[in-house]
Amino acid sequence: MKRLTAYVSGNVQHSGYRARVTDIARMLGFKGTVENLDDGRVKIIAEGDEDKLRWFEEAICIKNSLINVSSIEKEYSSQRGDVNRFYKLVEKGETDSRLDTAADHLKSLIVAVNRMNDNLSSKIDQMNDNLSSKIDQMNNNLSSKMDVMIDLQKDALSGQEILIEEVRQSREEIKGRLDQRFDKLESEVAEMRGALKSKGII
Template sequence: MISGKVQRVGYRAKVVSAAQNLGLTGFVQNRPDGHVLLIAEGSRENLEKLASAIKIKDLLIDVHEIESEFSEASGAYPTFRKMTGPDEVGERLDDGIEILKELVVGVRVIASNTEKLLSITGNGFAELNGKMDQMLDKQDQMLDKQDQMLDKQDSTIGEIQKLRSDMKCHLDRRFDRIEGYLNVQKEESLP
């Protein structure tokens, strides 16, 4: 027994599809109390898969509870099918028409709101597009300046390296001369 929002929402069709995909036999039927009765025969594994697959919660269907009881299969069901009552077809058509009317109204509201949004934002998109173009131009200018700065940086680094090399050579010569003077001083002071 399945309870919840399970009648007049296409629930039995989903149950039939799931049961047939699992190779089960039996039937599904609306009950006068608002529940849905499901009798299915097959392997325990596939019956458990069916129980899991039919715990549906979506826009229309909302299964609250599934009460299940397992017993030996009778073999009385050659296929799996949906059982319908004598008045169901007419009621289903009436329900379908009401749902269709609600959908049409909803689509009209969405179309109207979309049209309003587009008219409001139409000019805004053009302005935004212009601003984005300006931003991209500024970004290109910044990248050009960055490239120039990197070129100058490379040049400056080269000059600093040359100055370091020159300074090192100059200091090495000076130290060599100082060392020479010191050596001469030591030799003169020796007895």
């Protein structure tokens, strides 16, 4: 049985780091303490099986959206047996568990928002692809109809005025449909932007 004393530097205070260390140490059956130091570091004392302590060294080097360990100074010594469990040392007036709980909730919220942003980005890309495909299809259809009309004009000079009127009506109908579709698409995009703004995403 050995005693590990570690001084951890980085973004480790007011981030839920001590609570994570406490959970890991208790899971491994260690005895000891974890506390914030005035210089911004966290001091960890852990006593237990030496092989588990070596694994513990790696486990406490946490890097995520809230915690970022930059370095760990450590030294081993003989076990003293002056503590009977592993616990967090808390200064007077510190929120302790409420802060740790809030940090955990914040981390979960950040993960959820990131997932939502990924899903939203994928849906917007899909909508853009569908819109481009529909516009291309409409352009192809319009071009095809125009070609047919030109051929009919060449073949039927006697009915030129009738064909010109049909072309004009077709264009007006197509334009009307295009205007309706674009108006609908603009309305949907405006609604989506409004929903995103109301949720604070954009």
